[in-house]
Amino acid sequence: MQLTISTENPLEWLVKTANLAPVPLLHAQVMPVMAKAVLEAADKGVFKAAGAGPQTLDQLTQALNLNRKALGELLGLLTAMHYFTYKNELFELTPMARRFAFPDDPMSVHGMMVFNNRVAWHWLDHLGDYLETGKGIHYHDSLTTDEWQYYQEAMVAATSTEAKEFGRRAPVPKTATRMLDIGGSHGQHSVVLCKKIPALTSTILDLPPAIEQARPLLERQGMGDRVQYQPGNALTDDFGTDAYDIILLSSLAHHFTAGQNQHVTDKVAKALRPGGVFIVNEFIRPETGSKPELIGSSTDLFYGLSSTAGNYSIAEIQGWQQQAGLKKHKVIWYRTLPGRAMVVAKK
Numbered sequence: 001m002q003l004t005i006s007t008e009n010p011l012e013w014l015v016k017t018a019n020l021a022p023v024p025l026l027h028a029q030v031m032p033v034m035a036k037a038v039l040e041a042a043d044k045g046v047f048k049a050a051g052a053g054p055q056t057l058d059q060l061t062q063a064l065n066l067n068r069k070a071l072g073e074l075l076g077l078l079t080a081m082h083y084f085t086y087k088n089e090l091f092e093l094t095p096m097a098r099r100f101a102f103p104d105d106p107m108s109v110h111g112m113m114v115f116n117n118r119v120a121w122h123w124l125d126h127l128g129d130y131l132e133t134g135k136g137i138h139y140h141d142s143l144t145t146d147e148w149q150y151y152q153e154a155m156v157a158a159t160s161t162e163a164k165e166f167g168r169r170a171p172v173p174k175t176a177t178r179m180l181d182i183g184g185s186h187g188q189h190s191v192v193l194c195k196k197i198p199a200l201t202s203t204i205l206d207l208p209p210a211i212e213q214a215r216p217l218l219e220r221q222g223m224g225d226r227v228q229y230q231p232g233n234a235l236t237d238d239f240g241t242d243a244y245d246i247i248l249l250s251s252l253a254h255h256f257t258a259g260q261n262q263h264v265t266d267k268v269a270k271a272l273r274p275g276g277v278f279i280v281n282e283f284i285r286p287e288t289g290s291k292p293e294l295i296g297s298s299t300d301l302f303y304g305l306s307s308t309a310g311n312y313s314i315a316e317i318q319g320w321q322q323q324a325g326l327k328k329h330k331v332i333w334y335r336t337l338p339g340r341a342m343v344v345a346k347k
């Protein structure tokens with residue numbers, strides 16, 4: 001899957017091929033507005049309200065208490081973006097929007113939209129400073145309580161689709177009984193594996209303010225004692241010796257420097273039981289010179305800005321694993337999320 005500009009007729013194809021279409025105008029003017037429109041629509045409750053069924057502009061204006069003209073403009077754009085259809089003066093969510101933008105669907109990314117609108121959007125103003133200094137924001141050190149809550153809700157939203165595929169395809173031993181989920185937050189990865197392997201229990205190691213906000217999200221899964229929290233810090237805590245069959249580091253390596261990741265991987269190798277697996281579940285930075293890939297590259301820049309670290313290549317991740325004495329096992333690319341993979345090593 002790739003996000004591209006596609007032409008709709010031979011004349012447009014000619015214009016694009018002859019390099020006559022000012023593509024950067026799309027990036028400079030159209031795409032920022034598209035992104036902000038989706039985020040603000042989520043935050044103002046537009047997708048939630050539209051979930052009640054097809055409605056006129058007047059009905060939505062009244063339900064949302066918004067300005068009629070401005071809402072009409074927003075809905076026009078969201079219709080062009082295939083979030084809505086417009087027929088007989090009625091706006092209706094498309095199946096795509098009903099699944100992924102309507103907040104009550106289990107696969108919704110609505111929480112990520114709200115977090116990006118209220119918190120991460122403002123970080124983008126610092127991109128120029130980051131480019132000059134190379135110093136990112138290190139947001140884990142400065143979030144307010146509300147921001148921790150939006151962040152943890154965003155992590156659930158970002159993972160709902162992925163967790164299903166992770167549960168189906170992660171190469172874990174069927175006899176596993178103990179799992180460590182480092183930076184596991186809401187615990188969706190632990191939950192899918194515990195549901196699949198009846199004897200498995202999991203410990204989620206995360207920062208205390210994250211656990212405070214994530215605990216209610218995990219409780220919704222009804223796993224009882226099988227998935228438990230351990231407040232701590234992956235950079236400073238010992239993980240034990242020969243204690244786990246599965247250790248997962250999902251979307252945390254991109255917040256750590258290469259040196260920190262090596263340190264964490266060394267502790268993982270000690271904490272794994274023989275035959276146990278270590279899964280680094282991550283967005284992957286495309287190797288320089290390889291086929292360009294938007295998701296791996298844009299998240300790389302975003303994590304640089306937000307954490308000073310960034311994405312790593314498959315070879316870099318496998319390098320930490322091998323230096324820690326683990327054996328290369330598998331690389332599994334997600335089918336539902338381009339640019340993301342499980343990089344798996346075995347003890």
Ligand SMILES: C[S@@+](CC[C@H](N)C(=O)[O-])C[C@H]1O[C@@H](n2cnc3c(N)ncnc32)[C@H](O)[C@@H]1O
Pocket residue numbers: 140155156159182183184185186205206207210232233234235249250251252255
């Ligand atoms: C981007 S989220 C990923 C959450 C989850 N693993 C997933 O894949 O959806 C990163 C998580 O790591 C946690 N985290 C950040 N720094 C950490 C540290 N030093 N030790 C433990 N957890 C940390 C954050 O609190 C957050 O819950």
